[in-house]
Amino acid sequence: SQTIHQWPATLVQPVGSPLSLECTVEGTSNPNLYWYRQAAGRGLQLLFYSVGIGQISSEVPQNLSASRPQDRQFILSSKKLLLSDSGFYLCAWMRSGATEAFFGQGTRLTVV
Amino acid sequence: GENVEQHPSTLSVQEGDSAVIKCTYSDSASNYFPWYKQELGKRPQLIIDIRSNVGEKKDQRIAVTLNKTAKHFSLHITETQPEDSAVYFCAASTPSGTYKYIFGTGTRLKVLA
Numbered sequence: 001s002q003t004i005h006q007w008p009a010t011l012v013q014p015v016g017s018p019l020s021l022e023c024t025v026e027g028t029s030n031p032n033l034y035w036y037r038q039a040a041g042r043g044l045q046l047l048f049y050s051v052g053i054g055q056i057s058s059e060v061p062q063n064l065s066a067s068r069p070q071d072r073q074f075i076l077s078s079k080k081l082l083l084s085d086s087g088f089y090l091c092a093w094m095r096s097g098a099t100e101a102f103f104g105q106g107t108r109l110t111v112v
Numbered sequence: 113g114e115n116v117e118q119h120p121s122t123l124s125v126q127e128g129d130s131a132v133i134k135c136t137y138s139d140s141a142s143n144y145f146p147w148y149k150q151e152l153g154k155r156p157q158l159i160i161d162i163r164s165n166v167g168e169k170k171d172q173r174i175a176v177t178l179n180k181t182a183k184h185f186s187l188h189i190t191e192t193q194p195e196d197s198a199v200y201f202c203a204a205s206t207p208s209g210t211y212k213y214i215f216g217t218g219t220r221l222k223v224l225a
Binding site for chain 1: 118154158161201203205211217218
């Protein structure tokens with residue numbers, strides 16, 4: 001069966017510090033991978049998606065970047081965090097050609 | 113690009129009553145509309161979905177309706193129970209080669225016992 005792992009679960013970082021959130025998927029190959037952010041009172045905002053190794057599409061201009069160094073690994077990064085980067089970050093995967101997205105447990109990021 | 117609006121943002125109903133959440137989308141090319149439920153502190157999970165070639169779909173106490181002409185779709189929950197309390201998200205997806213969901217802003221449903 002397929003599983004998605006996302007870590008850490010919670011993170012408190014000072015403004016200006018770097019960020020690295022990691023997401024891995026097991027039990028499948030060549031998945032579509034997604035990073036969403038859920039800010040307080042707002043919906044699930046699509047940040048990045050990837051259909052293959054090294055292929056990243058950005059949905060919104062921002063202080064974040066994403067990378068996919070391996071088929072089942074998706075990383076969300078920032079060089080310098082802003083207060084506005086606080087939120088709940090969710091990684092998701094979808095089988096290529098399918099329609100259901102499966103979400104990870106999420107990372108609650110607080111920038112102080 | 114696609115834009116999805118969702119109403120209401122919060123909804124309180126008495127146990128046993130029905131709840132209706134409505135969404136509108138902007139891209140007429142969108143052809144897949146899932147609904148996700150997110151319980152407090154947990155990940156969103158798919159509860160029901162509908163494709164653009166279908167007007168209504170039902171799964172026990174949950175149903176979704178789609179009006180392609182008006183570009184809106186709705187989630188209906190009947191005989192609500194306390195465990196239905198959660199945040200519900202609608203989404204729209206376009207066939208752009210890779211399915212990419214644009215989500216609504218969510219509805220916090222509270223079922224009062």
